[in-house]
Amino acid sequence: MKEKYKKFYELNAIKLAYMGDSVFSLYIRQHFIANTTKKNSELNKCVNQIVCAINQAKLMDLIYPQLDEIDLDIVNRAKNLHFNNIAKNSTPEQYTKATEFEALLGFWFLTNQEDKISKVIKQSLENYYDSGRN
Numbered sequence: 001m002k003e004k005y006k007k008f009y010e011l012n013a014i015k016l017a018y019m020g021d022s023v024f025s026l027y028i029r030q031h032f033i034a035n036t037t038k039k040n041s042e043l044n045k046c047v048n049q050i051v052c053a054i055n056q057a058k059l060m061d062l063i064y065p066q067l068d069e070i071d072l073d074i075v076n077r078a079k080n081l082h083f084n085n086i087a088k089n090s091t092p093e094q095y096t097k098a099t100e101f102e103a104l105l106g107f108w109f110l111t112n113q114e115d116k117i118s119k120v121i122k123q124s125l126e127n128y129y130d131s132g133r134n
Contacts, residue, residue, distance in 0.1 A: 008110040009070065013077040013103045020106030025051050027121045050128050053090035057097035059124055060104075071104060078103035 008016075028050050032043050049055065060075075067075065078100040086095040108116045 005070070005111045008107055009074075011107075011110075013074065013081055013099075016074065016104075016106035016110070017078060017081075017099045017102040018106065019109060020102035020104065021051075023105050023109045023117070024056070024102065024121075024124075027117065028124070031121070031125060046128075050124055053087040053095050053098035055124070055127075056101040057090070057094035058127070059120065060097040060101040062123060062127075063101075063104075063120060067104075071107075074104050074107045075100045 025047065028047050029043070032038065032046055036043070036046075038046065064075070079096055081096075081099060083092075083095065083099075086092055087098070090098070105117060105120065107113075
């Protein structure tokens with residue numbers, strides 16, 4: 001493992017997920033602000049459809065086969081977290097996968113792995129536009 005990753009690798013998975021939640025939301029919001037003329041209420045609806053736990057769980061399933069050993073370890077640490085509550089409209093399994101996804105994004109952001117973040121953001125937006133929800 002690269003020495004520069006070690007500090008962030010050792011962070012608690014819930015802290016990584018906390019960061020990843022913000023990162024994902026920020027990137028998706030940035031996309032819609034830069035690329036659409038939607039009103040704020042419409043922007044919020046679009047963003048929420050992408051950053052919800054159900055969608056994050058689907059994205060986690062899509063990217064899982066492409067993860068390297070360090071990424072898989074981050075995911076496994078997030079998988080082992082225990083929650084007292086879950087997001088509305090999602091199952092406990094979906095919520096766990098969403099947390100894994102957020103922890104991974106948080107780790108990638110803190111370790112400047114912009115290429116991986118960009119790939120996931122692109123994939124999430126393609127899924128959104130392909131679904132016809134826009």
